[in-house]
Amino acid sequence: QLQLQESGPGLVKPEETLSLNCTVSGGSTNSRNYYWVWIRQSPKKGLEWIGTLYQSGSTYYNPSLESRVTISGDTSKNHFSLKLTSVTAADTAIFYCARGGEYDTAGPGAFDVWGQGTMVTVSS
Amino acid sequence: SYELTQPPSVSVSPGQTARITCTGDALPKKYAYWYQQKSGQAPVLVMYEDSKRPSGIPERFSGSSSGTMATLTVSGAQVEDEADYYCYSTDSTGAHRVFGGGTKLTVL
Numbered sequence: 001q002l003q004l005q006e007s008g009p010g011l012v013k014p015e016e017t018l019s020l021n022c023t024v025s026g027g028s029t030n031s032r033n034y035y036w037v038w039i040r041q042s043p044k045k046g047l048e049w050i051g052t053l054y055q056s057g058s059t060y061y062n063p064s065l066e067s068r069v070t071i072s073g074d075t076s077k078n079h080f081s082l083k084l085t086s087v088t089a090a091d092t093a094i095f096y097c098a099r100g101g102e103y104d105t106a107g108p109g110a111f112d113v114w115g116q117g118t119m120v121t122v123s124s
Numbered sequence: 125s126y127e128l129t130q131p132p133s134v135s136v137s138p139g140q141t142a143r144i145t146c147t148g149d150a151l152p153k154k155y156a157y158w159y160q161q162k163s164g165q166a167p168v169l170v171m172y173e174d175s176k177r178p179s180g181i182p183e184r185f186s187g188s189s190s191g192t193m194a195t196l197t198v199s200g201a202q203v204e205d206e207a208d209y210y211c212y213s214t215d216s217t218g219a220h221r222v223f224g225g226g227t228k229l230t231v232l
Contacts (some may be wrong), residue, residue, distance in 0.1 A: 046210075049212075049221045049222065062220075062221070096166055103169075103173075104173075107214075109155060109157045110157055110169055110173070110178070114167060
């Protein structure tokens with residue numbers, strides 16, 4: 001059974017870079033059938049799509065975050081990563097990684113497996 | 125930026141039908157997806173491409189879309205269906221992928 005697990009620092013200082021990993025077990029990140037996403041959730045902004053990584057290496061980012069976001073994959077470690085630069089308190093959120101592609105037939109949107117989420121607080 | 129609008133709350137008695145709506149200008153051309161999130165848990169996909177139910181989701185969950193409104197229907201709602209429900213879709217260009225603000229479903 002596929003499982004995703006987020007990991008990374010729970011506290012990041014303002015203006016620094018937030019870095020998170022999502023480790024995939026019970027499956028491979030190197031499958032052409034699937035794509036991988038990062039989503040965050042905060043009380044103020046609700047659920048927010050951050051970006052999507054395809055097996056080809058193509059990435060698509062939320063336009064509001066695009067200048068600060070990088071999503072990449074490491075198939076040798078079976079994980080994918082999120083980097084968010086120049087963070088502020090507004091970036092404080094629960095960050096989720098998820099998989100899509102199992103059900104999609106007409107474009108991405110069906111995120112069928114999620115990690116449990118990891119809380120990241122931006123504070124000095 | 126693009127927005128999807130949901131009612132903040134919907135309340136029904138057990139066994140009744142709950143309808144949760146999601147309004148967006150691009151919904152006539154773009155699919156809606158629905159996620160259920162129970163307290164302290166990650167979201168769960170309950171409906172995709174407007175009206176398709178993933179494996180393991182009870183048949184009492186159904187979806188539809190007409191014009192600028194997508195609807196998630198829970199027929200014969202049960203107490204265990206109490207959760208926040210979020211729609212997800214994109215604008216006409218596909219660049220702005222957004223979630224609705226969420227609807228709290230209360231079954232009591």
